[in-house]
Amino acid sequence: MDNSPIGIFDSGVGGLSVFSQLVQLLPDENYIYFGDTLNLPYGNKTKEELIKITQNIFDFFKAKKVKAVVMACNTTSALTYDTLSPKYDFKIYPIVQTVAKEIAIGNYRNIGIFATQGTVNSHAYKKEIQKYSPNTQVFEIACPEWVNIVEKELQENEDSINNIKMHLDEMLVHNIDKIVLGCTHYPYLLNILTQFAPEELFINPARHFAQYIYQNLKENNILCEEKKHEHKIYVSANPKQFATASRLFYKVQEIEEIKLAVQS
Numbered sequence: 001m002d003n004s005p006i007g008i009f010d011s012g013v014g015g016l017s018v019f020s021q022l023v024q025l026l027p028d029e030n031y032i033y034f035g036d037t038l039n040l041p042y043g044n045k046t047k048e049e050l051i052k053i054t055q056n057i058f059d060f061f062k063a064k065k066v067k068a069v070v071m072a073c074n075t076t077s078a079l080t081y082d083t084l085s086p087k088y089d090f091k092i093y094p095i096v097q098t099v100a101k102e103i104a105i106g107n108y109r110n111i112g113i114f115a116t117q118g119t120v121n122s123h124a125y126k127k128e129i130q131k132y133s134p135n136t137q138v139f140e141i142a143c144p145e146w147v148n149i150v151e152k153e154l155q156e157n158e159d160s161i162n163n164i165k166m167h168l169d170e171m172l173v174h175n176i177d178k179i180v181l182g183c184t185h186y187p188y189l190l191n192i193l194t195q196f197a198p199e200e201l202f203i204n205p206a207r208h209f210a211q212y213i214y215q216n217l218k219e220n221n222i223l224c225e226e227k228k229h230e231h232k233i234y235v236s237a238n239p240k241q242f243a244t245a246s247r248l249f250y251k252v253q254e255i256e257e258i259k260l261a262v263q264s
């Protein structure tokens, strides 16, 4: 058993779509969530920039003595996990690599991926899914505007709705069996997406991901045994905006603003 906290991070409120699933499955754990709103969006940053950013976050979690870090961010999982994971002693769970295997089990003909530009350019989902299901065709489409729509709560704007519908139409021409919401911000847009396509079409990877983490912590015998379950939420900028934008997935009570050291 291990009562140390679990660290979980994303560029902003997106990772809370994973956090909320984890809290449901593992209510007794202690969590530290970091929303890197100062560096948001991650989707248009270079691999080098993202490695520095992620390293700072891992160092922050290391100082907090976490037992595991949940990369509730597809972009950093795709671009930094391979480089950084060998350098740290705690367990690290990357969302893309973890859920792609699960998605591949479905053996679909045509899978669509909506993700950030960085994730799409890395082809991480395509590579990982085809590793396990080589005959599945994977269509990756970047939706660079969607993170801002969620963070600034612009879901009701006509321009936002048109943009969401435009990317969906672009995807649907490929005769798609399932669409993976390959950025943790996108489940916040499900109520708009489902105005134009059936809900069963979409896969929100958060559930598979949380289930895997639960099983893995259990198998490694490092679940928390005390019943304290403390939740600490940190952001690097704009705590008020974070608190309102997060409402759909998590009711944030207290937020601490913190600037992480800049990596040279």
Ligand code: DGL
Binding pocket: 010, 011, 012, 014, 015, 040, 041, 042, 043, 044, 072, 073, 074, 075, 076, 116, 119, 147, 182, 183, 184, 185
């Ligand atoms: N929500 C993150 C992801 O899953 C990052 C989005 C962004 O900041 O561009 O990729």
